[in-house]
Amino acid sequence: MSNTETIIINDVTSNSTLILNAAEPSTLIINNPGPQGPPGVTNVSMPFAFQGTTMPNENPMEFLNDYPTTLSTNNVPAFASTNATSNTVFTILHNGTNVGNVIFLAGSSTGNVSLTINSIARGDVFGIQPPSSPDSTLSNILITISGNR
Numbered sequence: 001m002s003n004t005e006t007i008i009i010n011d012v013t014s015n016s017t018l019i020l021n022a023a024e025p026s027t028l029i030i031n032n033p034g035p036q037g038p039p040g041v042t043n044v045s046m047p048f049a050f051q052g053t054t055m056p057n058e059n060p061m062e063f064l065n066d067y068p069t070t071l072s073t074n075n076v077p078a079f080a081s082t083n084a085t086s087n088t089v090f091t092i093l094h095n096g097t098n099v100g101n102v103i104f105l106a107g108s109s110t111g112n113v114s115l116t117i118n119s120i121a122r123g124d125v126f127g128i129q130p131p132s133s134p135d136s137t138l139s140n141i142l143i144t145i146s147g148n149r
Contacts, residue, residue: 042077042149044069046126050141054130060093062127067149070119078102078111081140088138091129093143094120102128104135111143119147 046063084104092100093117100115121124128143 004108015133020093044147044149046145048128048141048143048145052132053136053139054134056134058130058134060091060127060129062093062125063122063124063145065120066122068119068121069147069149071115071117071145071147073113073115076113076143077145078104078113078141080111080142082103082137083107083109084135084138086135088131088135090131090141090143093125093127093129104134104138106142107134109138111141113144113145114141115145 044065044067046065048061048063050058050061084106086106088104089105090102090104090111091098092102092113094117099117100113102111104111126145
């Protein structure tokens with residue numbers, strides 16, 4: 001049985017909406033140049049959303065990067081609508097290699113993000129891999145990795 005999700009992203013800066021109907025595995029491609037300016041000035045957001053609870057051995061949600069990007073873990077939002085029952089770790093992937101994680105501690109709906117890299121190149125695939133043994137209550141997970149180009 002296929003797990004299909006609909007994700008709606010509203011970009012208030014450009015007044016546009018992206019609607020994604022995704023079945024596993026999913027790759028989200030966003031090509032929005034946004035406001036023009038010198039390199040290192042334009043914000044880049046990579047949003048990841050997992051509707052409901054994650055499934056065992058679920059494929060990663062991926063983002064195809066369109067610009068060289070300097071990453072930031074300052075004020076990275078990672079939230080869930082329901083607290084985790086136990087510590088839950090999502091793996092951050094860069095071209096399939098583990099480069100960090102998002103940890104939701106037991107009893108919390110806010111995740112802590114850590115990264116071991118600080119930049120990604122144009123054409124790199126950045127992703128979030130849910131745990132192979134998911135928490136039974138942590139649900140509706142939203143994670144945004146951001147940076148500047």
